[in-house]
Amino acid sequence: MFTTMMDRPLLVSSLLWHAENVFADRVCVSCDGDRGDREFTYRDLGAATRRFAGAFDNLGIRFGTRVATLAWNTFEHLVAYYAVPACGAILHTVNHRMSPDHIVYAMDKAEDEVVLIDADLLPVLEDVLPRLSRVRHVVVFGAFDGIAPIASTTVTRWSFDQLLHDAVPIGEFPEFDETSASSICFTSGTTGLPKGVVYSHRSTVLHAMAISASGGVAIDGSRSYLLTTQMSHVHSWGVPHAGVLQGARLVLPGRHPSPAELLRITTEQTPDVFVGVPAVAVLIRERFDVVPYLHVLGSLRTLWLGGQAPPSGLVNWWAAHGVSTVNGWGMTETSPMGTFSHAPTNHGRPLPLFQVRIVDEEGRTLPWNGFTTGELQVRSPWVTGTYLDDDRTADAFDDGWLRTGDVAVIHPDGQVQIHDRVKDLIKSGGEWISSVELENKLLLHPTVLEAAVIAVPHETWQERPVAWVRLTGEVTDDELRTHLAASLPKFWLPDSFVRVGQIPTTSVGKLDKARMRQLWREDVV
Incomplete structure (x- = not known):
């Protein structure tokens, strides 16, 4: 027996449809520094999305076209979140904090043809553009005046605001297979080249519904979310999708807050x-x-x-x-x-x-x-x-x-x-030591503001822990060991403590232990 249910595809555009029709007057805000705090409703978001999609012919954006973003948490970026996949193109959110080599690798692997970028991030693109042979169009978010021309004869530069002004908005978004690709994100590449993950419309909609469910995150339309997680990385934890679905008030902190x-x-x-x-x-x-x-x-x-x-x-x-x-x-x-x-x-x-x-x-x-x-x-x-x-x-x-x-x-x-x-566990003399537990115990000391523990080679014990700490006051190594010894085995205590003004972090704000191990090997700490 076959179902009697309608076969309606789960598409990213359906999230926007719900918001602009059910929560049309709900007010969000994009905090954009010099441009001030700009309020917008979900009706505004829908209108801008349809208008931007109306400009896609000028940019050569078709079904399956890869469109990269190098952008902050802003209204314009949110428009791109919906306009690009809603038309069947594929949004590739690029983390501008990655190294130039990793940015080139990711954009080349994704086969990006169009780049949507905040004006203040243009230097990041200019640094890598000569190595990106497929890019044909660059659309600039924000103030366009005073920006130097792109140093490429094969790339056309556009103003997002002007495109919106000139475009004829589309009416209905197309429908297609829900398993089609909607977006691409790359891992932060802490242990090698980043790895690409391609999300589908179906997976994105199901994720948005799951984090809206009670008993879990429960994204709530009555609440207001200050979204400091990067929209350039993993869909900002899904909030730009679930928040829109639920009609929540989104507070986007803008450019480099x-x-x-x-x-x-x-x-x-x-x-x-x-x-x-x-x-x-x-x-x-x-x-x-x-x-x-x-x-x-x-x-x-x-x-x-x-x-x-x-x-x-x-x-x-x-x-x-x-x-x-x-x-x-x-x-x-x-x-x-x-x-x-x-x-x-x-x-x-x-x-x-x-x-x-x-x-x-x-x-x-x-x-x-x-x-x-x-x-x-x-x-x-x-x-x-x-x-x-x-x-x-x-x-x-x-x-x-x-x-x-x-x-x-x-x-x-x-x-x-x-x-x-797995890669951060420390095996010393045949026994395992948890770097995370050591870090948590160190952070209980009143002078320790941040802590990270790595394994370093040892001739006798195979590996030994070394702790990196950022402190708020004076404290000796022995005092820190005494603090740890109150709740941890003696063989867990770090052999040494590296005092730093800043602990290395990845492009998404996690502890960069690969970098710490490299600095230790190079004897620069």
């Missing part, structure tokens, strides 16, 4: 949910402590962190200001949300339709008992099943499951607790 600017936005635009990585939350805390902003955190109720487990000291500071911390886990490969916790821990339950398991080194499935550790593997309709034209695919999957590279335990109630990355 500083901690002080984020505090200003919080004061004037009164979001109640802050979405970002722990590193940004730390910078805001530092700025607040230097120049306290009266009532600046009064509107905030929830700090949604991801990327890595938040340190308890940071969680406690925000709690003292009336802000509770929630935490999510995921990867570029998982769109990215996989698990979510309403407690500030590094574990949470899987989202609906997201399956998890842990396996041992022989690939045997391990029990969910809360203490047996293994490699975390996952599968879901929004988890990638391969990488974009990459021979590393074979090693990343196990019988239909994605190997995450995380060491974890799963509790009987389904809560996943991440212990460490």
Whole structure:
């Protein structure tokens, strides 16, 4: 027997349709520095999206055309999020913080033909453009006057504002197979060249619905989300899709927002949910402590962190200001949300339709008992099943499951607790040491602002831990070891402590332990 249900495709354009028809008058804001804080409604977003799509013939954008963005969290970028995939083209969000070589690799692998870019990021593109033979059009967001011409005779430069002004908006967006590609994102490439993940319309819509469901993230149309996670990386954790679907108020912080600017936005635009990585939350805390902003955190109720487990000291500071911390886990490969916790821990339950398991080194499935550790593997309709034209695919999957590279335990109630990355575990004298647990304990010391622990080679013990710390005051190595020895085995204590003004981070704000190991090998710290 066949179903009697309508066969309607799950398309990104359907998310926008819902917002512009059901939540048309809901007001969002794009905070754009010199251009000021610009309010827009979902009716405005729909109109601009249809008008921009009307200009695609001029840009040679057709079904399947790859369109790159090098852009901040702005209204224009949000328009691109919908206009490009809604017409069947493929949006490639490029993280401008990647190295030039990685940007070239990603854009070449994606076969980008059009680039949408914020004016202040043009130098990033100019640096790599001679190596990008397929790019034919560059569309500039923001002020166009005074921008030097692009140094290429084969590339045409356009003004986004002018394109919108001249375009005839399209009426209905086309329909096509929901498994068609909607967007591309590359991993941050901390252990080699970045790997490409191609999301489908179906996976994007299902992910948006999953993070809107109660019991998980529960994106709520009655709430206001300050979105500091980069829209250039993993769909800004899915909020630009789920937030639009739910009609939530989105507060986009604009071009290169500083901690002080984020505090200003919080004061004037009164979001109640802050979405970002722990590193940004730390910078805001530092700025607040230097120049306290009266009532600046009064509107905030929830700090949604991801990327890595938040340190308890940071969680406690925000709690003292009336802000509770929630935490999510995921990867570029998982769109990215996989698990979510309403407690500030590094574990949470899987989202609906997201399956998890842990396996041992022989690939045997391990029990969910809360203490047996293994490699975390996952599968879901929004988890990638391969990488974009990459021979590393074979090693990343196990019988239909994605190997995450995380060491974890799963509790009987389904809560996943991440212990460490497989590559970051330290094996000393045949015993395992968790770098994450060492970091968390170090962060409990009152003088430690940030901490990262890496393994370094040792003639006798194979590997030993070395801690990198950023401090707020004077403290000796022995005092730090005494602090750790109160709760950790003696052989876990770091052999040395590297005091730095800044701990290396990746292009998405995570600890860059590959870089730390390189600096250690080169004896420059």
